[in-house]
Amino acid sequence: MSELVKSALIEKLNSREAVIGIVGLGYVGLPLMLRYSSVGYRVLGIDIDQGKVELLNHGKSYIEHISSQMIEQAIGTGFSATTDFSRIAECDALILCVPTPLNKYREPDISYVTNTADALKPHLREGQIISLESTTYPGTTEEELLPRVQEGGLVVGENIYLVYSPEREDPGNPDFETRSIPKVIGGHTQSCLQVGVALYGQAIDQVVQVSSTKVAEMTKLLENIHRAVNIGLVNEMKIVADRMGIDIFEVVDAAATKPFGFTAYYPGPGLGGHCIPIDPFYLTWKAREYGVHTRFIELSGEVNQAMPEYVVNKLMDGLNQQGKPLRNSRVLVLGIAYKKNVDDMRESPSVQIMELIQAKGAIVAYSDPHVPDFPVMREHHFSLSSEVVTAENLETFDAVILATDHDGFDFDLIKNYSRLLIDSRGRFREPAPHIIKA
Secondary structure (H helix, E strand, C coil), X not given: CHHHHHHHHHHHHHCCCCEEEEECCCCCHHHHHHHHHHCCCEEEEECCCHHHHHHHXXXXXXXXXXXXXXXXXXXXXXXXXXXXXXXXXXXXEEEECCCCCEXXXXXXXXXXXXXXXXXXXXXXXXXXXXEECCCCXXXXXXXXXXXXXXXXXXXXXXXXXXXXXXXXXXCCCCCCCHHHCCEEEEECCHHHHHHHHHXXXXXXXXXXXXXXXXXXXXXXXXXXXXXXXXXXXXXXXXXXXXXXXXXXXXXXXXXXXXXXXXXCCCXXXXXXXXXXXXXXXXXXXXXXXXXXXXXXXXXXXXXXXXXXXXXXXXXXHHHHHCCCCCCCXXXXXXXXXXXXXXXXXXXXXXXXXXXXXXXXXXXXXXXXXXXXXXXXXXXXXXXXXXXXXXXXXXXXXXXXXXXXXXXXXXXXXXXXHCCCEEECCCCCCCCXXXXXXX
C-alpha cells in the first residue's frame, strides 16, 4: 500500500498535475511560487497576513525585485493566495517558508515553524509531502515536525512524506535565480527523499541529495557560518589596518588576485539580512545540548555586532575634528537596506546605526532609493521618509554615512557636497580630508 501511495504522488509531481502549497509568502516563498507556476503547476499560497494575500490576489507585488506583472502571470496559470489553512487539504505538496528569528536572548525562536505545523495538522491527508525550508538547528524536522505530522495517525515514509530542503536566496544577485541555485534535500526516510527529489526536480536544475534531514539542516548552517566567520575576520582586520593607516579594501583586492586558497570578503558596517546575523546562533544554541562551545561562531558574532558602534565612533571622531559634537548634529544615513540594490531591511546594520546616532542626541535622516518610507518593523521605529540626495540637501547635513552602497546613488555628488563623509563600504578609495573610512 505504501508503495502505491508513493508512486502515485511521484507521478503527480513528475507530470506537474500536483497542487503545490507554499506556506509563507515572503522573500523565499514568493520566488518559489513564481518558479512552480512558471513550469505549469497550480500553486496555492498560504499566509497569515491578510494584507499580503489581498495584494497577491489582485496581482500586486510587495517585494521590489518581483514585479506585479510576474504575479499576474502566476494568477493566469492558476495561482491564488489564502489565509484559510483548511485549504491545505487541496495540496499535494506543502513547502514551509516561515521565519526563524532569534529571541531577545539570541536563542532560536521556532514558534513560526511549530505554529504553522499545528495549523497544518487538522488538514493533512494521505499522499502529501511536507518540506521545511526555514533555516533552523539540526534536529528540528525530526523533533518538531515529525511528531506533529504523525499525531493524527499518518505515518511518515508510509503514507505521508517529510523532507528538509534549506532555502538559498540571494536577492539582487542577477547571476542566480531560484531555478539555477542547486537545492540540497534530506528526507526522514529513503521514500521521503525520493518524493522530495520529484518535488524539486521539476522546478530546480540541480537537486543535491543528502542522507538525512539533519545533514541538510547542518549544511545550511555551515554555509551561513562560513560567511559570518569570514566577514567577522575581515571586519577585525579592518580595525587593525585602520590603526596602521592601511586601506583594508586595497588589501582585500590585492589578496583576491591569488587564484587559489583565498576568497574575498569585504568589511562593512555590520551584518544584515535574514540569514547571516541569525543562523549561526542556531548551531551555537543546539551545540550546548552536546556540551560544545562554538567559539569561532560566537567570536565572529561579537565582532560583527560591534561594527555599527565602530561606524558611529568614526562619525564622532570626524565631527570632533571639525569642532562639533554629535549631539544636535544633522546626520544623513545613505542606504538602510541590508545590502545594495534591494529593499530588504531585515537585520540591517544601517538601522542600528540610526538608533545609536539618535540615542546620542543627533538628528537622523536617511536616503534609500529602494525604501521610500521607513517601514513598520517589530523592533525599530522611525517616522521618516527617504531624503532626496541633491547638492543643496547634502550641504544641510553635518555628516553623511554611506551604510549601503546602492548603485542608484550619485557617488560623485555625494563626495563633492558632503561636509563630512563616513564611508563604511570602501566606495571612495581616493583619500580626501572630509572622507573617513569606517
